[in-house]
Amino acid sequence: RGGGTGRRLTPETVNKSEVERLIQLFDTLVAESGSRFAAAGLSRSTFRDALYSAFGMTDDMIMDRVFHTFDRDNDNCISVVEWVEGLSVFLRGTLEERIKYCFEVYDLNGDGYISREEMFQMLKNSLLKQPSEEDPDEGIKDLVDIALKKMDYDHDGKLSFTDFEKAVRDEILLLEAFGPCLPDIKVHP
Known part of the structure; x- marks a missing residue:
């Protein structure tokens, strides 16, 4: 993950009263x-629990990756600063x-690349299994090939x-190509 991002809150992302509300929500969740x-x-x-109740996230792997992305100092705990900074990108970035956030979520091992194996894991985890399919892994491998052909x-x-x-940037729908990791709101370029 390579340290902090130097990310700063700007007036365009969240305003003072929204920051105060995020801090209140943080305090309530902690309590x-x-x-x-x-x-x-x-x-x-x-x-x-907060990701599930506030944003309807249910995918364990994705929620784990979102946690890692918010947890900038890697101490297995989200501080109030990490909470506000993370949510400002998550909600209003x-x-x-x-793009940076989604890439970091999908880069499972933090090496700066989304490998074929990482794509396979993310897609296998997020796609519903069809009981009629003989070998669902084959379909996922095909999807990985398609993604690589389009994006590599x-x-x-x-x-x-x-x-x-x-x-x-060529196709905004690819932002969450490997699993839903943003709140379910419209993304405007």
Whole structure:
């Protein structure tokens, strides 16, 4: 993941009263959790509960990746600053911020690429299994091939951030190509 992003809150993302409301929500979640992490912030389970109740997220793998993306200092706890900064991108981020966020969610091992294997894992996890399919993995491999053909501009068999960004800028629907990791609201470029 490589340290902080230098991300700053700007007036376009969230305003002062919204920041105050996000902090109040954070305090409420911490208080309700009664967790031993409460002094430091939100535990993984409290954060996942919030993603589920507020944004309807149900995918365990995606929620885990969103947690890792919010948890900038990698201490397994979401601080109030990480909460506000993460939600500002999650809810109101620019297209560029959302591209970076989605890429980070999908880059499972943090090496700066979305590999064929990572695509396979994400798609296998997020697609509903069809009971009639003999080998659902074959269909997923086909989807990975299609994604690589469409998005891998330098033809190295994996997606760099540059590949991913170019693909999304060409076709906004590819932003969440490997699983739903943003709230269910319209994305405007």
